[in-house]
Amino acid sequence: MKGLLIKDLKLILSNKAMFLIILVIMGMIAVTGVSITAFVTSYISLLFTTMVVTTISYDDYDRCISFLMTLPVSRKDYVRGKYVFAVIAELCGILLSVVLNIAINMIKKGQMDYNELLFSCAVIFFMMLVFISVLLPIQLKFGGEHGRVILFAVVILSVAGAFGVSQLLKALNLDLNWLLETVILGNAVMSAVISFFITGLLLCLSYAISNRIMKKREL
């Protein structure tokens, strides 16, 4: 798996244009001084997490994956490598966004709300794990290019579904704000533990599905 991770890292580093885009976006955020911590954190984390899609696209392009599977690595190693890469990239994204948030704050000479930053990072961390859990089986099943389209459809459907549920709750006159305020925000530690277990479970399920997809894949 180590060899595959090195290969993925080299692939990402070879894509200079992507890093240029990240730098430009970061520069724009710093210059304009956007103070929405959650936005900065989520945007950069998302950018880093989706790097794994780029590596899968490269592996699929020109059927490189066939050759990779003739190396002394197993299909399980390949899947594990993608999950490890995605999580490491996500953590790097979050770390970078923390640094950026602090930097913006220092430029603006404002008062840093570390609680908000920590909360944003925790929420984004778990959300990205959910995203990885959905993303990887789709990418491995449908390939880098088709996977993007299907992923887009999944996101649209999820947003539409969430909107539908919120409209339904409104129509039924159910207010769930108390749930957010008292249960989640009121019990930060408990919420983190529950989130940890739910996302962990989802990630394990996703990993098992990805392994099954790779095992059956004809290369």
Added chain:
Amino acid sequence: MLKMTSVKKNYKDFTLDCTMEIKSGYITGLVGRNGAGKTTAFKSVLGLISVDGGEIEIFGKKLSDFKSRDKEKIGVLLSDSGFSGELKVKDIIPVLSAVYSQFDKEDFLKKCKQMKLPLNKKIKEFSTGMKARLKLIIAITHNADLLILDEPTAGMDVMARESIIDMLREYMEHGQRAILISSHISGDLEGLCDDIYMIDNGKIILHQDTDVILSSYGILKLRDEEYRNLDKTHILKIKKENFGVSCLTDEKQFYSDNYPGIVVERGGIDSVITMMIGGENP
């Protein structure tokens, strides 16, 4: 070293049914037209596709029991696949060091220099010949005992093909090794292989030592009357021609001795495969 016994793979309009053996110390060639089943046979051996029947053994171990570590002893070249073109040669060195415990970095760098492969250039900018040479260097620099090479000379000019063949000859000089190689350029295989398997429509239609093909096989060019009077004991295939009949024989000396008047041409791999595929039974 490698044994395929009645290996079957069914597609909608194609079925592979292949039995082959690659012995230690041998370079074995697999020849056939495009779409004959060469790549499917290779992919079956490498576990890249599932098979519907039969058995594959490598180094005496069933493919189903083959662990990823066992693949260290195999060097693979696929004509249509390799490392991503976005990578440079210097990028793949740490990857190979990480996956192969016996990767010889010095030898790799030496061979890249010999073959004039720049370390700092993206692989996608390489010519077809350079890409093939790089793939071969990757396959032979981790002390593999068996090479599986699918069309290593495809799309290359004569000089580039020669350099590949020289590297393969050099590889065979060390220890008990074996090579399974496919090509549709039969000239490459005639001078390199110890034995040849011919495949058509998913089936092995001939297996013979290369020396025997070159020395004993031949094409007889006969008028209809000559054909009628011919002893057909050693005729494998016939084909109607404008002048009469072409016959493929595996005993050309017999016909040269007993029928001094007839034309007997040398049987190269190309002519043998053409007759085996396009000819009829006598």
